[in-house]
Amino acid sequence: MAHISELIETDIEAYLEAHQHKSLLRFITCGSVDDGKSTLIGRLLYDSKMIFEDQMAALEADSKKVGTQGGEIDFALLVDGLAAEREQGITIDVAYRFFSTDKRKFIVADTPGHEQYTRNMVTGASTADLAVILIDARKGVLTQTRRHSFLVALIGIRQVVLAVNKMDLVDWSKDRFHEIVSDYLAFADAIGLKDITAIPISGLNGDNIASTSAATPWYGGPTLMQHLESVEIDEDRLKARPFRMPVQWVNRPNLDFRGFCGLIASGAVRPGDKVRALPSGRTSTVERIVTRDGDLAAAVAGQSVTLTLADEIDVSRGDVLAAAASPPEVADQFETTLVWMADEELLPGRPYWLKLGTKTVSAQVTDLKYKINVNTLEHAAAKTLALNEIAVCNLALDQAIAFDPYEDDKDLGGFILIDRMTNATVAAGMIRFALRRSHNIHWQALDVTRTARAGAKGQKPAVLWFTGLSGAGKSTIANVLEKKLFALGKHTYLLDGDNVRHGLNKDLGFTDADRVENIRRVAEVARLMADAGLIVIVSFISPFKAERDMARSLLPPGEFFEVFVDTSLAEAERRDVKGLYKKARAGELKHFTGVDSPYEAPESPEIHLDTAVASPEDSADAVLTALTEAGVI
Incomplete structure (x- = not known):
């Protein structure tokens, strides 16, 4: 009996060990209202066996009570948790769900389809590696489809799955599928989306979700689950980039130890590597990589570590330690794209707190160049921004910070603006590039003070x-x-x-x-x-x-x-x-x-x-x- 118990314990430990080292894919679902986003996520949870018996019983009871699927299970109810959403049949908030398969772990964000919830969609997309954009096969490419695709491109998501849903309602028409895909690819090319995988599905019935559907003999691509399990994720790309670590805390427990704690944003670091502290530009060498479980021989993107340096250089919270040979830029003025998230309008010239990584500085919008109509992609002149509006504008900071362009590194290129009175987050932004003036204009020291x-x-x-x-x-x-x-x-x-x-x-x-x-x-x-x-x-x-x-x-x-x-x-x-x-x-x-x-x-x-x-x-x-x-x- 003890032998059997030991075997069971060993199997559990082996399972947990394997689960811990699975890669993690974060993705979002988006599209027009009633395209079936919540139903699709519910189906993914069901097919990956992530629903417990009591949850299943409650889902069956709720499905009969709501009666939207003629007595069949309504998988959308697994995700639409807010009472207001169930009453209206729409998704308002961003609902996050976790599930896993034998090959990978997943966190999926079900984002709202309505235009007035653009800020919620941007929030859900900010950490995603991939976007599943749903299209109702009966309706084709709609304004909301274009809007969400533009936001996906804006946020910097590189991988897109075009899920043409409700194919059962168009008799699994091959011609209709290819017509929709052709229309979408023409638009996607105009906004810079290149890596697109189109899949014909029925979220309600499970066709081409976890298993290949007999209804699409003309389709030879992967199922949605197969694609999600095998697609390349940003984690791998970040590990290949130069080393970056925003300093979160300077650890000085005694006079014999001074370490710099933080989460490695990109790249890898080893003892003996030359690093540069920014914005000061001073250099040193990594002596140790300290963790709770002992020193490491190397650390990579995604790990939280404490680095000790060979030299006593001035490094504070908010500074960035980077590979000495390929450091990020340093500037105090930028062109940015801003998504306004507050009910009170943006006022250029008003000071806000800007938080990028672990650095917080004072910032002002100095020039609101134009706002973008996310439905038509047209540019319009503007003096202010209202809730959910998006604009390209210049920002000026009260001090220089280290950064990478957002398209290269979300951690060192993405920021939020914070109201200085209420501490509420009022905007999310992406740094595109430093303005030339930030490098060409320097403070002139004067002899008469x-x-x-x-x-x-x-x-x-x-x-x-x-x-x-x-x-x-x-x-x-x-x-x-x-x-x-x-x-x-x-x-x-x-x-x-x-x-x-x-x-x-x-x-x-x-x-x-x-x-x-x-x-x-x-x-x-x-x-x-x-x-x-x-x-x-x-x-x-x-x-x-x-x-x-x-x-x-x-x-x-x-x-x-x-x-x-x-x-x-x-x-x-x-x-x-x-x-x-x-x-x-x-x-x-x-x-x-x-x-x-x-x-x-x-x-x-x-x-x-x-x-x-x-x-x-x-x-x-x-x-x-x-x-x-x-x-x-």
């Missing part, structure tokens, strides 16, 4: 950023303050919102996007003036916290003073010195702050002025007192 310029004026540079509703009294107080500073012999300049719009910003309107650009330009001008040693007074509504924070980030600590001129909307509207509120209420002035455009009040300004209780003179004196206490004057 900002400290020297300010010293010659007998003052410290500062930016006083007045913000508040229209009619709050910003310009009045700012004007009084500048006269008082001038009387004290201080060198100042007042940037007023209305005055700047007569020249520098005369091309801008009052949309949210134009407001962001308005503040971006003024913030840069204020920074230059402060660099000249001036005390700069900025009087702008500046309704958005993100742009005021951006302006603050341009100045050294202690030089930016946010001055909140606090007045209630009712009081500001009562004053209405310029008649703007009256026009806004009449619909003659769109995007007016406080009426049909929001104002985000400062949460903790350096100076808070309540004009309901203080006169302009008293308010200006309060600012002078704050500047004196801060050592500016």
Whole structure:
């Protein structure tokens, strides 16, 4: 009895060992609504014997209850887990399912077919090696088919299975199959999809899914399962690329050990290999490859390791260790493709966090070149992006980062944008190439510093950023303050919102996007003036916290003073010195702050002025007192 138990235990260990070393294929299913994506995945799970008896019993009961397949098993119910999906008969979220065969493990993402869920489809495709694009044999190539194929090409999926489904409903017509394939290949060639395998199937009945169908004697290709089990995957391609490892953590448990931890994104590494740390460009040699189970003689893409180096070079989280002879590029400006995923629109010039690999930096969209109509592939001019829209745009970062073009390496070429206030992911992007200007433009060191310029004026540079509703009294107080500073012999300049719009910003309107650009330009001008040693007074509504924070980030600590001129909307509207509120209420002035455009009040300004209780003179004196206490004057 003990002998039998040992044999069983040995068999289990052998099975687990074999299962652990199977390759993993990640793929997505996509296509038009009702093309049969969820049914196909359910059939794959069923044919690969990945459904337990209790699940099967529940599926049979649910199928009878729903009654969509005339009493037969409805395999789509295995995947359409959301109540809203079952009620509507559609897929909304991305449903991930795992299954395996004797040859390979699989993770499949069932992605939505509706246009409004483009961001969900992109999310599911971002880690996929292959895409199964379904086409209803009765309908042929549709707009949704083209849209999803374009997104597949955009995301960089190289392997495509064209699954012509519901062939049983067209009497397994060979001519119809080849007509659809011919139409699709012509479109696929135009968007750069080359590696396409077309298979006639019936997901509901299982034809050409796991076994060859007798209904298609004219078809001599593989079944869907055979193709999925044998297709080349990105994992093999990444192992052949040069070594790359974004540093996730610098491990320093004691003075005798300093290691750099991370997941190897591509290539292989061995002790003795020359590596380069980026963006610094410093080089060293790998001494050890450390893991929990002991040192390794080599490590490859997909493994998490700790590397120790022969030299004490400066490497931090977010840096990249790479093969010294073939490192990635380093730049701070790029042309990118952006998929917008937030309900709030993209505003060029607004600062976002960009996360690429383990690196997080500040980024701005500097030039929105055009957005892409994913249905027609036409390019259209745009100032902003709405939910699910896609565009080609330029990005500028606040520091250089190491990267590879997305088409070469998804890990070092793909990024997300994060809202700095909410920490919500608002976009997914792909770096296409570095802009030439990022390599040709360098900061010129100057002998006369900002400290020297300010010293010659007998003052410290500062930016006083007045913000508040229209009619709050910003310009009045700012004007009084500048006269008082001038009387004290201080060198100042007042940037007023209305005055700047007569020249520098005369091309801008009052949309949210134009407001962001308005503040971006003024913030840069204020920074230059402060660099000249001036005390700069900025009087702008500046309704958005993100742009005021951006302006603050341009100045050294202690030089930016946010001055909140606090007045209630009712009081500001009562004053209405310029008649703007009256026009806004009449619909003659769109995007007016406080009426049909929001104002985000400062949460903790350096100076808070309540004009309901203080006169302009008293308010200006309060600012002078704050500047004196801060050592500016």
